[in-house]
Amino acid sequence: MVKSLIPAERHHRIQALLEQRLVASIADMSELLGVSEATIRRDLETLEERGLLERTHGGAILTRRLPNEPVYSLSAGVHPNEKRRIGAAAAGLVAEGDTVFINSGTTTTEVIRHLADRPDLTRATIITTNVSGALDLHHPGLEVVLLGGSYRPESKAVVGESALRALQQMYADKCFLGVDGFSLKCGLTTPVQAEAEIARLMLARARGAAIVVADGSKWGVVSNYEIGGIEQVHILVSDAGLAAGAAAELSARGLRVIRATDDSSTALAPEPITVGREDPNGRH
16 A cells, blocks of 8 residues: 555655656655655655755755766757857846846857847846857957956856956846756855856856756756856846746746747847845945
């Protein structure tokens, strides 16, 4: 009988369910295993302590580890259509006269490429470490500030002390961050310390909205180095692959979740973003 399952067997079945669905509700797990929701909550607490899942409001998501940096050329070939749609939707959030930070990554490269396709945007400044994206940005009204530093061919970006020192003297109206993983508990993460340092500082020096661009496959992924907590993010631009439960959890935390679809277009006028944040020196 299902009700006679010992804890280890229940834990195995919970893991199997999450590996299949990535996210599951306590109610579903309770019905599947024939035990009370209180028992499921205790099981989830145990599995979370072992780092196998992350509890959410009313359920759990599978924790997936990403210890190593994906090869750029291979990463660019994963979910390419979704990344293009995300890039188009995110580029539509840049308003006339904005100064924005953009970090490295294949999805942020798509943001930059779609900014170049916006004839309505006549004046903006892009401050970036993304060499690949900067080389693709041919737009007479957009100023590109490519930060100096040590070039990393693995990410086609610059990192290091020179880039960090330059960023410490700059502010931006918004920042667009590509990440390798994001979750409620562990926040935004990446497998490379130098990349995390850049993204972390961009997040701190942005006076307005922090915008994460990531397809749904990044949800629940945890890597080695933290960039920031979910509470520091104002907008997530993702795709239809983002689980409905994930979108609901993030919305409940105050994030605006944008799902990029076939209908997403940079021709859409940017919605006003009124989010403000004090910088480290007390300015707004």
